[in-house]
Amino acid sequence: MAIGYACVHIGSEATKLSALKLATATPDDFRRVITQNLNALREMIRYNADHDIRLFRISSDSIPFGSHPAMPVDWQAEFGEALSGIGEQIRQSGIRVSMHPGQYTVLNSKRPAVVANAIADLRYHNAFLDALGCDTTHKIIIHIGGVYADKPQAMKRFVETLKGLDERVRARLVIENDDTLYTVEDALFIAGQTGLPVVFDIFHHLLNHAESSLSPYDWIDRCAETWGKKDGKPKIHYSQPNAKARGGAHSDTIDVQEFLRFYNQLHQRDVDIMLEVKDKNLSAIKCILATMEKPPIRLLEAEWARYKYLVLGQSAAIYQKIRTLLKNKANPQVIPFYTYIDEALAAEENKGEQVNAAQHVWGYVSDVASPAETKQFQTLLKAYRDGSRSLKAVKGFLFRMAKQQNIGYLMESLYFYR
């Protein structure tokens, strides 16, 4: 079973994706952005392999406007070599990738131009995965689309349009239940008509389901039956609601105890779990560690090295508690570790704590800083205390100092990414 995350990676400069505006971009802008995004993808794959993350969704925006008629660059020709190199890396590390076009890709629209765009977009996604050399177990996940006040007709249009797709594209497609329109039963009905596998999104299911005596686990089994040999292991999407937002918004982080309650009730069902959560790779590692029978202490320590100044800035008391916790090297305590971290991160910003953390971070560069830089730091801290500068400004200054001195340990600290 693999646990993974979607598209974006938190905690490094090298993995940042770039974007551009179609109206103002030159062909060379496209080349620059595509180069940067593929470099970022390479880094993310490397990171995932290093951290035993075997499931990953690749951003549709890796090639910006990849399916747009105005796209001025023949990306398949120009970046074919780079892509096949990344594909090699993916295969060697045994990572399963996927892609997920957004809400604008609507196969069952009543407007022919929208359908044509959707088909072009699916071709783009398939071409991207083909260029990586990934087989059909690396999927493209789509929603069914709109309802147009007549769901049976809308589903029928979906099935008809699907028949006209290239076989290579169709072989990658997976349909997902959504949070407002199409339930998992609808998706399974379409699966029966088309042979497409169904990815079960448990959060969407909670928000949008018909009366039924079946449990989520029953639905996972039903959906698993739609996955054939060429599709690979069944996948599910897992997320938790954002308590601060309404509706279908995803949580900032995965609550590990709640995740484990879900995970344990899977009872060894062999499915891949895609997490949809704002803190991305951080929650993926959290869940992977939490489900390990005997998590190596070094993995927990490596995560702590990245969190520590972020936690210190929120609460020195919790920082100390975690340090004590990690002294027990024989028996790593994953769940208390993350419970403390989540507690710290949920706390309100406290200027005293933040000043303390900033001074700790400053300690890495204070010896080599010029008198002018030292003065600048002190002025900035004072301004932060009296409210005329933001915490972001303080962290921005410290990050520039870390970069200037090339202190890798510091540059990778999550202190700078929140």
Next chain:
DNA sequence: TTCTGTCAAGCGATC
């Protein structure tokens, strides 16, 4: 350097 409006695109809900 930091802040704010904007960005290719569709659909459905709300007024």
Next chain:
DNA sequence: GATCGCTTGACAGAA
């Protein structure tokens, strides 16, 4: 008929 939320980060231009 017009506007907004979905979900999202980064660009572009202004302060």
